[in-house]
Amino acid sequence: MKLGLISDIHEDIVSLQKGLDLLNNERCDQIICLGDIIGFSNPYYPYADTKDANACIDLVRNHCSVVVPGNHDLFSAGRVPAFNAGIEYPDNWFSLDISVRMELMKEKIWFYEKEVIPKLTDENIHYLQSLPEYQVLQVDGCKILFTHFLYPDVSGSLRKRIDDIYDYRMHFLFMRKNNCKLSFAGHMHKEGFEVINIQGFREYRFKKKRLHKTETFVGLPSLASGRNKNGVAIFNTESYELHAIRI
Numbered sequence: 001m002k003l004g005l006i007s008d009i010h011e012d013i014v015s016l017q018k019g020l021d022l023l024n025n026e027r028c029d030q031i032i033c034l035g036d037i038i039g040f041s042n043p044y045y046p047y048a049d050t051k052d053a054n055a056c057i058d059l060v061r062n063h064c065s066v067v068v069p070g071n072h073d074l075f076s077a078g079r080v081p082a083f084n085a086g087i088e089y090p091d092n093w094f095s096l097d098i099s100v101r102m103e104l105m106k107e108k109i110w111f112y113e114k115e116v117i118p119k120l121t122d123e124n125i126h127y128l129q130s131l132p133e134y135q136v137l138q139v140d141g142c143k144i145l146f147t148h149f150l151y152p153d154v155s156g157s158l159r160k161r162i163d164d165i166y167d168y169r170m171h172f173l174f175m176r177k178n179n180c181k182l183s184f185a186g187h188m189h190k191e192g193f194e195v196i197n198i199q200g201f202r203e204y205r206f207k208k209k210r211l212h213k214t215e216t217f218v219g220l221p222s223l224a225s226g227r228n229k230n231g232v233a234i235f236n237t238e239s240y241e242l243h244a245i246r247i
Contacts, residue, residue: 001139004028005233007148007186008036008070008222009060011051011118015225018247019232020063026234032066032137034186034220035148035155037128039072041114045226053118061127069131070148070187071157075112076120077128085153109157136178140237145180147171149187156187165201168217175215183217184235191229193244194219206231208243218242 004023009016023031037060038053045051053076060067074081080089087108090096096104102111120128133154134147149156150167151174162168175183188194192205197216206229211218221231221244231246 001030001237002026002028003139003144003235003237004031005034005184005220005235006031006064006223007034007220008189008224009033009038009056010036010045010072010222010224010226011038011040011053011056012045012047012224013052013055013059014047014050015223015230015247016056016059019223020059022245022247023232023234028234030065030137031063032146032184033060033064033068034146034184035068035070036072036186036222037067037070038076038118038120039070039112040116040118042116043114045224047225048116054121054124057120057124057127066135066137066146067131068133068135068146068148069128069155071110071155072112072115073128073131074155074157075110075115076118077125079129081133081153081155081157083133083152083154085158087158107159110159136180142182142237143178143180145175145178145183147183147185149185162188165196168196171217172215175217181213181215182211184220185217186220186222188219189222189226189228190219192221192231193233193242204244206244206246208241210239210241213240220244223247
């Protein structure tokens, strides 16, 4: 089975349509979205004139069989993460002034102070509020974990840098808890993809690579056209080959 993988769309409707067209032309059996469908800031993204948050959500709803939310999705839907990595949010979190929130959290989380807040439809807000923060898919005898980022911060809501392979330890334990040998995530906007397993940590540009059938985490590129090279990925569950493709 061919799984099309997209992540970090950030309201880029033009790139999203290109990515979906590419995956459909490659005859992917399913398309999986790993979050941050929305979330736009002027300093980072160059497509202010074409961004369309509602259209991006609509396309994802219509074309993706598995969807998990990213940190920007949760914020725009007024939803605190269930997997909060030990961060305690006040019940009135979203009614607090941003200066109060910053004082309470001391730079532990993202505050989205430069974000252009989209005007979402009620239907799309409800959709973002309903998404599970992680999903597990079993296909061809393999259980695959899909998240936006690493456990215990599966939505990527913390301002946390990943500096060492040790930072993946808790995520691999979460994979084992869910009996998953393979895990895909976005959030890091890789220019290609990263592979972490017992053999260590490796980063690859946009290319094909056959993955080892050991416990493996894969970090994917962003779909949005920003500072980093963007693209999509296809994973063949039979050959275990991953193909990251620039768009």
